[in-house]
Amino acid sequence: SGNVPFGTITSLHESPLRFGQLAVGTDDGLIEISRDGGNTWNALTSPIPQNTKRNELLWVSEVLWSHHHEQRLYVALNGYRLDHFDSWIFMTENDGRTWTRLGGNDLPCEPVNALAESASREGTLFAGTDGGAYVSFNDGSNWSAIHPDLPAVPVHDLVIQERENELVIGTHGRSIWVLELDAMWKHWDASELWSDAIPAAFVLSEIETIEFDEQWGERGWSWSEPRDVTADVDAFSPEPITAHWVITNDSTETTWIGDTIQLFRGWQSLSIPLKLQTSPEVEFIQPGSYIVSLYTDSATPLATSSLLIGTKDD
Missing domain, CATH: 2.130.10.10 (YVTN repeat-like/Quinoprotein amine dehydrogenase)
Structure with a gap:
């Protein structure tokens, strides 16, 4: 009524x-x-x-x-x-x-x-x-x-x-x-x-182990786009920021991955792209142990977290 x-x-x-x-x-x-x-x-x-x-x-x-x-x-x-x-x-x-x-x-x-x-x-x-x-x-x-x-x-x-x-x-x-x-x-x-206990600094949670798949990046259908492959992580930012991901392997080689991202103040879920490049061909991060860091314009990372990419046999 x-x-x-x-x-x-x-x-x-x-x-x-x-x-x-x-x-x-x-x-x-x-x-x-x-x-x-x-x-x-x-x-x-x-x-x-x-x-x-x-x-x-x-x-x-x-x-x-x-x-x-x-x-x-x-x-x-x-x-x-x-x-x-x-x-x-x-x-x-x-x-x-x-x-x-x-x-x-x-x-x-x-x-x-x-x-x-x-x-x-x-x-x-x-x-x-x-x-x-x-x-x-x-x-x-x-x-x-x-x-x-x-x-x-x-x-x-x-x-x-x-x-x-x-x-x-x-x-x-x-x-x-x-x-x-x-x-x-x-x-x-x-x-x-x-x-x-309100965090005064940026917080990045642990990243769950990712299982590598040889079919990463393949098209589900001939007309469809390749699916994105990402690792998900929770984060708390005390203020709005612009940042980007950097991944470091066991040999301390660092690579910028993905595009610049915008974070708002508060808790949020972030996706870390596991794709290293888009041309001339797609290359995905291979199995192994890595350190994932989030950077702003500073030379010091805002936060870091460990990333383990395993295989079906692990």
């Missing part, structure tokens, strides 16, 4: 730390909490003044109690119906008497539709907007794009599957995406807080 304007509950959440502690948000800007299972309710002051006289009221797109602090409540407001496209995410720890805005300078001007918080990693938040999904490792102070493969599409829901440590992303028109979170936090000790 479509949306019923005003007076509709748009978000409901129960605290994972306290039974019966509820929060609701509505499409006319109301935020209310209950600590007795819904028998009584208290209205919170809105993080942003609402224009009730003109019915210019912001949609409360998400209310979310924290997994780590009983009194902490996250709230996302959405103003797309009023042509307000700011990314409004707020936090309160005193029942709305004061609010803190999260990530106002890092998030683009995209209405926020969904929030999620990691139960296993304190300080890790996820936000879904009309333009994609974003992650913060320090309680929302800083944000970065979540993954380059996720299209620029409205994200309407975020759920963390804690057992598999996966983030399930529900989009508008581009299906459901699942992101494995292990790559984001396998570089830190489990006892560390994300707020104390």
